[in-house]
Amino acid sequence: MSVVSVSMPDELLNRIDQFAEDHGYTGRSEVIREASRNLLGEFQDKELEDRELMGVVTVLFDYETTNVEEKMMHLRHEHESLVASNFHSHVGGHHCMELFVLEGTLDDISTFVGKVRATQDTLTVDYSVTPVDDFGPLADMD
Ligand SMILES: [Zn+2]
Structure with missing residues (x-):
């Protein structure tokens, strides 16, 4: 070792x-x-490979002292085909929350989450991944 x-x-x-x-x-x-x-x-899940996925990523950062917001904007542009929507909100007085809805493969989403995590000065980064290609038989729904 x-x-x-x-x-x-x-x-x-x-x-x-x-x-x-x-x-x-x-x-x-x-x-x-x-x-x-x-x-x-973390992103080695065989169940999720080669499937259409939705990812939700939230990033919390301090509004006063960082330029995270600008970096998030760059990421959004850099991954334009992956980011389905993006939402910015102010929480707790001095904090910004950036929310990304992603649609893509596990590789795409893992690359994006990795870049968000590598961004300096973020307070928290959370995400979830859900397959959107199979919600079961639709015939039962009407
Ligand atoms: Zn803000």
Whole structure:
């Protein structure tokens, strides 16, 4: 196994150590290994491959101190064929919430979510993915 040096904020490190203690991990390395495997496996879902999917992505950021809004606008333009709609709202006084509705493949959606996550100064990034190619027999609905 290789030993690597990773920079992260003290606050995050404290949370990792606390998590390791609370959940009986041998230490922070084990937590980070498991978290990395989960992240890498996240978009490997065979059930969702080669299907038409809808994704909803929400991004929360601070209105006063960041240029996240501009970066979100660039992402929207860069992925114009994927972004079906986009909504911007102000929440909690000083925060902006950007919501994207995506329509595309798992690869497209995972690329988009990856770019949103890589954006500096976001507070939270959440998403969900739902197949839209099979809602069961429509004949039963009338
Ligand atoms: Zn705003």
